Amino acid sequence: xxxxxxxxxxxxxxxxxxxxxxxxxxxxxxxRFDLISLVAVDPEGGADExxxxxxxxxxxxxxxxxxxxxxxxxxxxxxxxxxxGVVRVLLxxxxxxxxxxxxxxxxxxxxxxxxxxREVIEGLRAL
Amino acid sequence: MEHHDNRTSGQPGEALDTxxxxxxxxxxxxxxxxxILVAGGFGVGKTTLVGAVSEIRPLxxxxxxxxxxxxxxxxGGVDQKTTTTVAMDFGRITIRSGLxxxxxxxxxxxxxxxxxxxxxxxxxxxxxxxxxxxxxxxFPAVDYFEHxxxxxxxxxxxxxxxxxxxxxxxxxxxxxxxxTPVVLCDARDKDSGKEVLIRLVEYxxxxxxxxxxxxxxxxxxxx
Numbered sequence: 173x174x175x176x177x178x179x180x181x182x183x184x185x186x187x188x189x190x191x192x193x194x195x196x197x198x199x200x201x202x203x204r205f206d207l208i209s210l211v212a213v214d215p216e217g218g219a220d221e222x223x224x225x226x227x228x229x230x231x232x233x234x235x236x237x238x239x240x241x242x243x244x245x246x247x248x249x250x251x252x253x254x255x256x257g258v259v260r261v262l263l264x265x266x267x268x269x270x271x272x273x274x275x276x277x278x279x280x281x282x283x284x285x286x287x288x289x290r291e292v293i294e295g296l297r298a299l
Numbered sequence: 300m301e302h303h304d305n306r307t308s309g310q311p312g313e314a315l316d317t318x319x320x321x322x323x324x325x326x327x328x329x330x331x332x333x334x335i336l337v338a339g340g341f342g343v344g345k346t347t348l349v350g351a352v353s354e355i356r357p358l359x360x361x362x363x364x365x366x367x368x369x370x371x372x373x374x375g376g377v378d379q380k381t382t383t384t385v386a387m388d389f390g391r392i393t394i395r396s397g398l399x400x401x402x403x404x405x406x407x408x409x410x411x412x413x414x415x416x417x418x419x420x421x422x423x424x425x426x427x428x429x430x431x432x433x434x435x436x437x438f439p440a441v442d443y444f445e446h447x448x449x450x451x452x453x454x455x456x457x458x459x460x461x462x463x464x465x466x467x468x469x470x471x472x473x474x475x476x477x478x479t480p481v482v483l484c485d486a487r488d489k490d491s492g493k494e495v496l497i498r499l500v501e502y503x504x505x506x507x508x509x510x511x512x513x514x515x516x517x518x519x520x521x522x
Binding site: 206212242246247249255256274291292293295296297299 | 328332400401489503504
């Protein structure tokens with residue numbers, strides 16, 4: 173019954189810490205990426221050749237994923253098949269390099285205004 | 300009742316009340332995503348519910364836990380692994396461009412409670428799925444959301460072989476705070492799932508308004 177919570181015995185070929193260069197937290201700006209923070213490619217960013225050359229294959233994979241559509245951190249992790257912790261670190265790099273834009277997380281203990289809630293209810297009814 | 304205007308459009312750093320369209324400002328996306336948690340005991344139908352209403356097939360994200368030594372020790376050190384993986388299933392409903400709803404099935408095991416703290420940050424509310432044959436399985440979830448004052452509804456997943464109880468019986472058996480909605484549902488059915496979510500959003504709105512009124516002050520709402 174516990175089996176599903178564990179990796180396959182061998183684990184991934186490339187260890188998560190290798191993809192992040194040993195880092196466990198996103199860069200110096202201390203950005204907190206919520207699971208539903210939305211990430212989109214910055215249309216003006218990423219032209220810098222030197223910044224580009226610092227990107228690893230996982231960075232590029234993430235960029236490719238949000239190029240087609242704005243994506244949440246959770247979706248990126250699922251689609252890139254990477255642990256959320258790794259995705260957070262890599263997104264921190266992409267944000268710092270000006271490759272992506274990120275939505276502000278909803279502050280705790282705050283709800284969106286009534287207009288938005290009504291919109292959500294109507295949207296759900298129309299599903 | 301007339302609702303007061305709790306807009307905060309004059310304040311810097313507020314993105315919630317901006318134009319409905321996806322506006323980009325200061326290098327940040329103004330798109331809004333809302334989060335709803337789906338909790339409940341093991342096998343109660345959390346992933347089924349997420350899948351029934353989601354427009355994408357339920358996705359799975361994994362969090363690798365490498366510093367969870369103390370948590371693993373809690374289980375008696377049965378396992379020698381120093382890392383473990385916990386999975387969360389989630390789905391998405393797009394309300395319109397720039398506004399989407401994400402549903403997260405919470406990990407069922409007690410030792411992953413700390414992940415709930417992250418999940419519940421900024422959550423609109425939660426659905427606690429209950430099975431009347433094992434009602435006690437949802438006690439921890441009910442406790443959790445009550446303590447953190449996160450609005451939730453209890454959705455009784457009506458398994459065909461289970462005896463039917465009324466919403467009132469369930470509410471009493473769970474000793475719910477007054478006003479907490481109890482909805483009977485079929486987690487496999489999209490319309491039924493939609494109804495649960497609608498009840499939750501309505502309830503969350505009411506709770507929020509009540510709290511604002513409670514804390515009436517010049518700066519109500521900017522806690």
